[in-house]
Every structure is written in C-alpha cells, then in structure tokens.
Amino acid sequence: MDTPDVLAWRDGHIEALDQTALPHQVRVLRISTVEALVAAITRLAVRGAPVLGAAGALGVALAVRQARREGWDGPRLDAEIQRIADARPTAVNLRREVAVVAARVPEGEAAVEAAALAVMSFTTTASYEISRRGAAYLRDACGPGPLRVHTHCNTGSLACLGWGTALGVIRALHEAGGLSRVIVDETRPLLQGARLTCWELDQLDIEHRLVCDGAGPFLISQGLADAVVVGADRVAANGDVANKVGTYGLALAAHWAGIPFLVAVPESTIDEATPDGAAIPIELRADEEVTVPAAPVGTKALNYAFDITPADLVSAVVTEKRLIQNGQWLTRQAR
Ligand code: MRU
Secondary structure, eight states: OOOOOSEEEETTEEEEEOTTTTTTOOOEEEEOSHHHHHHHHHTTSSOSHHHHHHHHHHHHHHHHHHHHHHTOOHHHHHHHHHHHHTSOSSOHHHHHHHHHHHTTGGGOHHHHHHHHHHHHHHHHHHHHHHHHHHHHHHHHHHOSOOEEEEEOSOOSHHHHSTTOSHHHHHHHHHHTTOEEEEEEEOOTTTTIIIIIIHHHHHHHTOOEEEEOGGGHHHHHHTTOOSEEEEOOSEEETTSOEEEETTHHHHHHHHHHHTOOEEEEOOGGGEETTSOSGGGSOOOBOOTHHHHTTTSOTTOOOOOBOEEEEOGGGOSEEEOSSOEEETTOOTTOOOO
16 A cells, blocks of 8 residues: 655645654544644644644645634634644744745745745655755765664654655765665654654665663663764754754763764754754653553653753764864854
C-alpha cells in the first residue's frame, strides 16, 4: 500500500497522517477547523519542527475559510490564528510560518492559500538540500565510510516533508553507499525514534538498531558511532540548540568521544530573535506521558519535552544554504 502524504491541502481541508497511530496503523486525519488542528498538534498527531511550520501555514488558510463560513470578525480570526501559533512553544517554525502566512490575510483567501502552499513547497525543497549538504559534511569530517551514525527522535519526512533533516542526511549517505548502519534512540516518553524513525528506516531498507535512550552516550563512548546527527526545534542566535530531550547527553558523549555532532535544520529553525538557549521556551508536557504505565499511581513527573545543547558542543549546523561551524555565530559569547 502506498503511504499517504504526511501533510496536504485538499479541497480546503488539511489532510495529515496521524503520527500517533504509526507504525501499526496508517490513519489519515481530515482537519476542517482550527480547534481540530490545535488538538492534532498538541497530541503530536502532527509533529516535528518543519512539519509544524507547514501545518501552521495551512492552518492560517483553514482559519480564513472557517472565518468566512462562521462569520468571525477580525479580532476573532486573529485570536484563532494566535491559538495555532501557540499550540506548541519550542519549535520556532510553527509561529514563524503562521506569521508569514497571516501577513497575507488582508489580500484575501486565494493569497493566503498560495502563501501556505509556498511554505509546503520550500519546506520540501529545503530538506533535499540539507540532506545533500549534511552528507557532504560528514564525509569530509569522518572520511568516506561506510559510516555508523547515531540519531535521536524522528527527523525524516514525517517531521520535515521531503527527505527530512537529520534522517535526510542519513538517507543521502545511504544512497551514496556511505552508510554502514544507524543507531536509533527509542526517544522516551513518546517513542518517536522507536515508532517513527524505525518505520521510516524500514521503508527505506536502511540497516538500523534501536537502543534505549540511556544507552546512547555509553554506546558512543564505546566507539559504536562515527558521528551523531540530529534535527532541532530552535537554534538560538548564539548557536545553542533546542531539540528532543536526550539530545544533550548525546552531544556530551560525542564531545568526549571526539566524533562530530551535526545539527541539520532548515534556515527557518534558526531564531535570531532568541539570544541563547536560556531564552528558548521548553515545552513541559503531561506527567502521564512519563508515569503511565510503570510508576505508582500518583507519581509526579518532570516531563521536559526538549533540552538545550550549548553551541560549544555542536560541531556544525547545516541548513539548505550554509554550513555554520563552531566560532561562526556572530553573537556567540565566550563561556
Ligand atoms: O515533540 P516532537 O516529536 O515534535 O519533537 C521533534 C523533535 O524533537 C525533532 O528532533 C525536531 O523537531 C527536529 S525535526 C526535523
């Protein structure tokens, strides 16, 4: 069976692959209201920074249609668009692309839809360029391989459209015969690595091994990876990186092991307005995601969904336009 599109605009509705159902069920959501879109984003049916940006862009088009259908006034439309932007706080792509498309609202529905579709299109195109450039960086840094690459969370087409970011880099290495295998963190508590990355790697026929998050840094210390490559939800102006919780430990381990730690992102994930990692809002999610089913009833959790990796631990950030290596962040402070 052909896999449906990760995200699409069809007849004035959003269609999205429900990422909470994968890998066991392939289910498509048809989203017609702002409320349904916000719910899909908050429960992570639609997720991953670049896809959040694209979904936010389509969400503005959805809101404009709903405003016409339901007779909303201007302030109500603005408030509904803001709800989309605020659905998740850490990935800057969401609020950035919502703002880009919302700026076109005075030009009317057709202009808004065209702007939203343009976001979809450049998000897809950027992923191929990021993949190609990231693979070239790893070949330069590590030699021709075949390389063993460690990754975290899910950064493939499910999260980014196209080939993805970090997983796109891995795919580009594979296509060029430069990949030995991928080590995939399971990515507690919602298991994006186990459920989604392993599913994507299976479909691509790419050799991989799934490991517990806690094992990752140790496996790197034992020489089981030649490089670590991850995506990001936001890169601050000084180069600090917010990504799925567990990333920081991999960066520390890569630093100690002397292997490259590459962050692959579209330009839209770099947030010049956020000076450093301390200013990035970290999403705190429900306790139950961590406590159920294993902990005693009533156990409280600290469910930080993301962590911050200081710029000093990042070997390079690759985007569709540039390769930013340590020391090239204009605003970078001496630590
Ligand atoms: O909570 P999620 O699943 O949306 O988190 C996703 C990640 O942390 C990804 O690594 C990040 O968005 C980069 S996707 C290219």
